[in-house]
Amino acid sequence: xxxxxxxxxxxxxxxxxxxxxxxxxxxxxxxxxxxxxxxxxxxxxxxxxxxxxxxxxxxxxxxxxxxxxxxxxxxxxxxxxxxxxxxxxxxxxxxxxxxxxxxxxxxxxxxxxxxxxxxxxxxxxxxxxxxxxxxxxxxxxxxxxxxxxxxxxxxxxxxxxxxxxxxxxxxxxxxxxxxxxxxxxxxxxxxxxxxxxxxxxxxxx
Amino acid sequence: xxxxxxxxxxxxxxxxxxxxxxxxxxxxxxxxxxxxxxxxxxxxxxxxxxxxxxxxxxxxxxxxxxxxxxxxxxxxxxxxxxxxxxxxxxxxxxxxxxxxxxxxxxxxxxxxxxxxxxxxxxxxxxxxxxxxxxxxxxxxxxxxxxxxxxxxxxxxxxxxxxxxxxxxxxxxxxxxxxxxxxxxxxxxxxxxxxxxxxx
Numbered sequence: 001x002x003x004x005x006x007x008x009x010x011x012x013x014x015x016x017x018x019x020x021x022x023x024x025x026x027x028x029x030x031x032x033x034x035x036x037x038x039x040x041x042x043x044x045x046x047x048x049x050x051x052x053x054x055x056x057x058x059x060x061x062x063x064x065x066x067x068x069x070x071x072x073x074x075x076x077x078x079x080x081x082x083x084x085x086x087x088x089x090x091x092x093x094x095x096x097x098x099x100x101x102x103x104x105x106x107x108x109x110x111x112x113x114x115x116x117x118x119x120x121x122x123x124x125x126x127x128x129x130x131x132x133x134x135x136x137x138x139x140x141x142x143x144x145x146x147x148x149x150x151x152x153x154x155x156x157x158x159x160x161x162x163x164x165x166x167x168x169x170x171x172x173x174x175x176x177x178x179x180x181x182x183x184x185x186x187x188x189x190x191x192x193x194x195x196x197x198x199x200x201x202x203x204x205x
Numbered sequence: 206x207x208x209x210x211x212x213x214x215x216x217x218x219x220x221x222x223x224x225x226x227x228x229x230x231x232x233x234x235x236x237x238x239x240x241x242x243x244x245x246x247x248x249x250x251x252x253x254x255x256x257x258x259x260x261x262x263x264x265x266x267x268x269x270x271x272x273x274x275x276x277x278x279x280x281x282x283x284x285x286x287x288x289x290x291x292x293x294x295x296x297x298x299x300x301x302x303x304x305x306x307x308x309x310x311x312x313x314x315x316x317x318x319x320x321x322x323x324x325x326x327x328x329x330x331x332x333x334x335x336x337x338x339x340x341x342x343x344x345x346x347x348x349x350x351x352x353x354x355x356x357x358x359x360x361x362x363x364x365x366x367x368x369x370x371x372x373x374x375x376x377x378x379x380x381x382x383x384x385x386x387x388x389x390x391x392x393x394x395x396x397x398x399x400x401x402x403x404x
Contacts, residue, residue: 013209017216074379078312078386085390089397142397151398152249152300155391163387 062169
């Protein structure tokens with residue numbers, strides 16, 4: 001009985017303190033960050049996750065890697081950022097890459113199809129497929145980079161976000177060990193491939 | 206209830222606290238501390254030191270101990286050379302190149318000998334130290350700031366090498382390699398930024 005009397009009191013107190021903290025007008029801390037630097041990292045981090053075409057393709061790379069198992073599961077996330085950065089550098093330098101957007105849309109179709117069919121090509125073929133699409137994704141990012149951002153922090157954020165998307169894909173792909181999980185992954189692969197078809201349709205409509 | 210009566214006014218007072226001005230913006234902490242803060246808070250500096258330490262730590266305790274001596278000494282030697290020279294702005298691209306080179310070595314995880322790792326650390330350390338020293342050459346207390354940077358570097362190298370050497374789980378090693386690939390990719394993009402800016 002005592003507990004039931006105390007619990008509402010504690011809850012009220014906790015709610016009151018929380019409301020007080022939220023209602024307090026906090027001023028900007030600007031705690032040691034040089035102007036524009038944090039913005040550079042955040043902008044870079046948000047860039048790859050701001051478009052569904054990139055997000056679906058990156059997560060599919062992780063899921064496919066998990067389906068393939070070791071060593072592909074960790075080789076793809078190690079190799080992908082470097083190849084993508086190569087494409088990004090090409091974009092930064094203004095080196096043209098024809099049909100970049102079509103390549104990105106196609107990456108969703110192909111990678112989704114790989115997950116859907118649980119394709120098991122030789123490792124070099126899988127790495128090649130992922131690497132080719134990585135160049136397209138990197139090139140698009142490199143071309144779209146906003147002027148005036150901090151190069152190092154923007155690049156670090158951009159690469160970290162891509163790596164995190166792979167990590168999410170690998171984590172999702174770990175359900176592959178269960179029969180129901182395998183079916184769910186194949187269904188997800190089909191959805192990604194269909195989304196890729198939609199991206200292509202949107203390009204050419 | 207009495208506790209709450211004390212707690213709520215205290216929380217209210219803390220919530221509306223005035224700025225403390227506790228960062229000594231005007232007085233500063235002196236050149237040694239400035240040097241420490243500069244290395245720790247400059248992403249380019251600290252990431253390169255971490256990358257070199259990851260490379261050494263992956264090869265075991267012996268290489269880790271070697272790097273603990275080689276990297277700070279070469280960085281200090283490069284820094285002292287740079288102090289006597291004007292700002293080397295034309296060498297900005299070397300930071301991206303060092304990121305790419307060292308990050309790729311970490312990602313590749315090849316069985317490099319102690320001598321090779323020490324040579325890489327000495328080369329990269331002296332180049333990066335030269336850039337740091339050159340940037341400090343215009344400040345009156347550049348030498349002390351360099352000394353502060355050296356202290357910070359020793360701490361960072363010791364801590365990171367200790368952690369990496371102790372990693373025995375397979376996944377942890379993969380995580381270090383992935384981190385290396387991120388550093389290499391960042392370096393490649395930095396090179397692109399530098400080349401674009403130079404145009």
